[in-house]
Amino acid sequence: MQLSFRDISHYFGSERVLNNVNLTIKGGEVLTLLGPSGSGKSTILRIAAGLENIQKGALFIDDTILADKDNHPPPEDRSVGLVFQDHVLYPHMTVFQNLAFGLDHLDKTSKRVRVEEYLSLIKMIEFADRYPDTLSGGQQQRVGLARSLARKPKIMLLDEPFGSVDLVLRRELRETTRSILKDSNCCTIMVTHDPDEALEMSDNIAIIKAGQLSQVGSVDDLLNKPLTKDVAMSFAGGQSLLGTRHNNIVYTSCGTLDYQSNTKGSSVNVIARPIGVVISNEQNQKSNPAVILDIRPDGMGVNVLLKVSDKSVRSFLPLSAIENGMRFKIGDQVHVCLDPRSCFVFSD
Secondary structure: OEEEEEEEEEEEOOEEEEEEEEEEEEOOOEEEEEOOOOOOHHHHHHHHHOOOOOOEEEEEEOOEEEEEOOEOOOHHHOOEEEEEOOOOOOOOOOHHHHHHOOOOOOOHHHHHHHHHHHHHHOOOHHHOOOOHHHOOHHHHHHHHHHHHHHOOOOEEEEEOOOOOOOHHHHHHHHHHHHHHHHHHOOEEEEEEOOHHHHHHHOOEEEEEEOOEEEEEEEHHHHHHOOOOHHHHHOOOOOEEEEEEEEOOEEEEOOEEEEOOOOOOOOEEEEEEOHHHEEEEOOOOOOOEEEEEEEEEEEOOEEEEEEEEOOEEEEEEEEHHHHHOOOOOOOOOEEEEEEOHHHEEEEEO
């Protein structure tokens, strides 16, 4: 099974909020819509759910039209599960009753089996008789997910599902949720503005800006083969360096890069990830001088803020480099160069 958006455009009054959107999500696949607020992410979700009528284009399940401008089946006729940031559980119902709600088409025994199956999936079978106000935020979110999945929808829609969960629980919830969604074999679309969340949860990612898809592809494609500056800037702390190209060499404030291209023009934009800005005590033919302004540790290494030609640039030193003796302090004069594996060049 697969869900397809074909040539979807949408307007709110005279404002176009979606422009010719084409997406395909296969069964058992998680596709994440990543973009800033107002980019059109939630509108795509609302169209899939049946909360917005299609104005142009069509929504397909396999080769059968699910909805178009002349056909608007309501949400209850679409086999859709919804999980939102503040997923409201029925406070007067137990966890078991919350999951059982909406399963009235099953007999009593089948309903109990179904509910216990999904409580086991989220590792909360012992909470069946508890009420929502006795659960943590993460537990409530898991119950909300299980309640949606217990109806065995063909389509799952998640809108910023972990936004209300504290940081400690967020990663565990992402892993649990992805595993459950993959096992369910439904078509899943998740909306987020968090690149790390998109990378952890997704099989494919769609970058959206001002209602237009910038790039759709696998996690590896978007990380390592970005097609635009916006896509390259979306992941791993990408930062923009202005450069000039001459004889297949790009010159930037952080050093030079070899770059062969058939495009015309000398002005380029280099998107450099912090790990691609390499710090050294020694000068080489591809490096430029810099001064260390600040050093901030994190769990995997240290973040370094540099001043390079009156511009602030971020670098990252992994623990392995520090363990090998690469240590600096604020005020040190150093040299920086660029690692081409973590830099992407775009013509202006």
